[in-house]
Amino acid sequence: MRIEVHGVEPAAPAAAPALDFLLRVHADAPVRALTLATQLRIDADERDYDEDARRRLEGLFGPPETWGRNVSSLLWARTVTHVPAFTGSAPATLTVPCTYDFDVAAATYLHGLPGGEVPLRFLFTGTVFYLDDGRLQAACLPWDTEADHRMPVRAWKELMERHFPRTAWIRLEHDTFDRLYAHRVRHTLLGWDDTVRSLLETSGG
Template structure:
């Protein structure tokens, strides 16, 4: 099975942010005419961080992930984005199928930190596929595993992810706090009669000189 990634767009409709990657699937020459009854396709999606360059601004924003720029030769590495399973219906020869990838603005997730940290350009992605193909061989239904080296590369524009986040979280970002930290922040907000959480955080940033 040969698989190629043809494009990406926001998944619609979607209550939560997600991207839809369109895959072209084509049976190899030897079994191109064999009817495929079903395909269970498992996809591991990785960010190949070594596959692009970074300017000074990007290096500063990604310091939390990869350390100071002088250590990037050792620390720059591939990041797991997600894993998902897609059930592809019957086809013969070739077909196109979407793979839906949920996205989050949780900054405890390494992929989110990376995608948010890129000012522009493209995100080098690696799609690693495993799965089971069910195909017709005469009167018999046969099953075969996808070869271990079934994979595809794709370069996603950074703007696709950023526009998706802007659509679902306009002018906002999300961080998770421990309960006692939240309680202290809430007490600070009440004590200084601040109207909102942004006001509370800004007042602390002013105090610290940030």
């Protein structure tokens, strides 16, 4: 069995941000069903980075002089896709939820890229169901079933802009949020942007 990735588009309709990767599954024999488990990884060491990108990603990979040992593959997602019966080849859609949580390395990486392409590797496992002399049989996908795809960075950035226009998200502990909220009330600030800006101005940031 061979699996190709030939495109990506925003999942629609979707209440939360997600990308649909468009697959084409090829099989030598008729398939009754396929349960496809995918580990999606970002091969961060398979692209070049300019000075701007290195600055934006320093929090993830460290200073530029350490990138030779620190830049490596990042796990983006694990998904399960069910493909119905087909003969020869069939399309399939692999939906990947996306987050703006900067505690997730993949989100930090994708946000930090100014442009270009993201080198992706799809590692597939799963179970193929087929007929043999009229009896339903099951077999595991070979361990080396995988595919590469270079996703335009704009696919992720445009998705985030659609769901969170001109904003980004950070997660705070309750105690930190309570102190931030108290600062906002004490200084009669209108919104959270004003609150954070006032702290940055005070600290000289």
